[in-house]
Amino acid sequence: MSAVVVRTPAKVNLALMVGPLRTDGFHELASVYQAVGLYDEVAATPAPPGEFSVRVSGREAGKVPLDNGNLAIRAARLLADHAGVDAGVSIDITKGIPVAGGMAGGSSDAAAALVACDTLWGTNADRSTLLALAARLGSDVPFCLLGGTAIGAGHGEIVTPALARGSYEWVFALDGEGMSTPAVYARLDRIRDNLAVLPPRIPEPMMSALASGSAAELGATLVNDLQPAALRIRPRLAQVLEAGRDYGAIGSVVSGSGPTCAFLARDHAHAVDLSARLAGTGLCASVRRATGPVPGARVVES
Numbered sequence: 001m002s003a004v005v006v007r008t009p010a011k012v013n014l015a016l017m018v019g020p021l022r023t024d025g026f027h028e029l030a031s032v033y034q035a036v037g038l039y040d041e042v043a044a045t046p047a048p049p050g051e052f053s054v055r056v057s058g059r060e061a062g063k064v065p066l067d068n069g070n071l072a073i074r075a076a077r078l079l080a081d082h083a084g085v086d087a088g089v090s091i092d093i094t095k096g097i098p099v100a101g102g103m104a105g106g107s108s109d110a111a112a113a114l115v116a117c118d119t120l121w122g123t124n125a126d127r128s129t130l131l132a133l134a135a136r137l138g139s140d141v142p143f144c145l146l147g148g149t150a151i152g153a154g155h156g157e158i159v160t161p162a163l164a165r166g167s168y169e170w171v172f173a174l175d176g177e178g179m180s181t182p183a184v185y186a187r188l189d190r191i192r193d194n195l196a197v198l199p200p201r202i203p204e205p206m207m208s209a210l211a212s213g214s215a216a217e218l219g220a221t222l223v224n225d226l227q228p229a230a231l232r233i234r235p236r237l238a239q240v241l242e243a244g245r246d247y248g249a250i251g252s253v254v255s256g257s258g259p260t261c262a263f264l265a266r267d268h269a270h271a272v273d274l275s276a277r278l279a280g281t282g283l284c285a286s287v288r289r290a291t292g293p294v295p296g297a298r299v300v301e302s
């Protein structure tokens with residue numbers, strides 16, 4: 001068989017409510033994820049049994065590990081072990097998702113590699129098996145399989161599609177320098193300073209906004225408990241958020257663990273205007289536009 005190509009999206013957390021630190025090192029979460037149209041492409045071609053390799057091209061390719069630290073390789077090995085196949089694969093990733101930007105780039109590649117290798121090897125794993133394998137690879141990986149708009153529970157790995165209408169116009173301000181997810185969670189713990197933390201809950205107004213499909217309502221309810229921690233680590237992000245609000249964004253929030261800042265625009269024309277104005281501030285490394293929700297990791301060619 002020739003290459004299996006999978007297209008896989010970035011995510012933004014519309015709500016990221018962080019509960020107590022658990023004994024396994026994860027925080028209990030209540031999250032609303034949305035998949036947005038910034039994509040990586042993951043191509044899998046056959047390789048001799050036991051040989052797993054990865055090449056990376058595209059934006060920020062130099063920042064991505066090429067060894068077993070690459071989440072796509074780990075996903076391929078996990079599926080081979082689970083399915084009991086003596087297989088190998090050569091993986092080519094074309095990055096379009098910011099690296100270490102809080103948009104689940106590596107997680108999305110892991111989801112894509114599961115889907116690509118499952119097709120390449122004919123292992124025919126069912127949806128629940130793929131979701132369970134995804135959960136072992138990282139908290140965001142199951143959502144990257146699912147796509148759309150979904151609720152995340154547990155440490156983010158238990159995903160359920162959300163009742164959501166509408167299509168939303170996003171503008172993302174990228175920072176040149178990535179941020180470490182564990183460091184941002186650790187900073188939040190320091191800010192909280194052992195004060196009692198309630199179980200996380202998704203704010204009801206956000207679910208109503210999604211059910212109604214109103215961008216203005218959704219924009220007003222964007223929330224991220226990690227944002228204060230991300231701003232302490234990277235204070236310049238506060239200026240980026242302020243600039244977006246000044247230019248009329250109807251919602252603004254740090255994406256996941258940051259440093260990408262996400263802005264909701266009123267409509268397409270406003271998104272074009274907002275992205276040009278943000279780029280003009282010189283406060284961010286680059287600016288990208290995307291719509292959401294979009295589907296999760298999908299085979300586009302085989």
Ligand SMILES: C[C@](O)(CO)[C@H](O)COP(=O)(O)OP(=O)(O)OC[C@H]1O[C@@H](n2ccc(N)nc2=O)[C@H](O)[C@@H]1O
Pocket residue numbers: 013016025026027028029031102104107137138139140141154155156181182185256257
């Ligand atoms: C910030 C988010 O992107 C929001 O969706 C996710 O919570 C992070 O998901 P991820 O990058 O897939 O993270 P994982 O690889 O599962 O975990 C990396 C590290 O982040 C911290 N972590 C992650 C998820 C969670 N619920 N609590 C945590 O404290 C832990 O230190 C963990 O060791």
Ligand SMILES: Nc1ncnc2c1ncn2[C@@H]1O[C@H](COP(=O)(O)OP(=O)(O)OP(=O)(O)O)[C@@H](O)[C@H]1O
Pocket residue numbers: 063064065069070071072093098099100101102103104105106107109110140178179181256257258
């Ligand atoms: N396929 C991959 N693509 C990008 N980074 C990867 C990949 N595999 C492993 N990594 C490593 O993971 C780190 C985090 O990168 P990633 O792009 O997944 O961050 P993120 O978008 O902030 O993640 P999240 O939003 O899930 O917390 C990178 O610094 C890199 O070392």
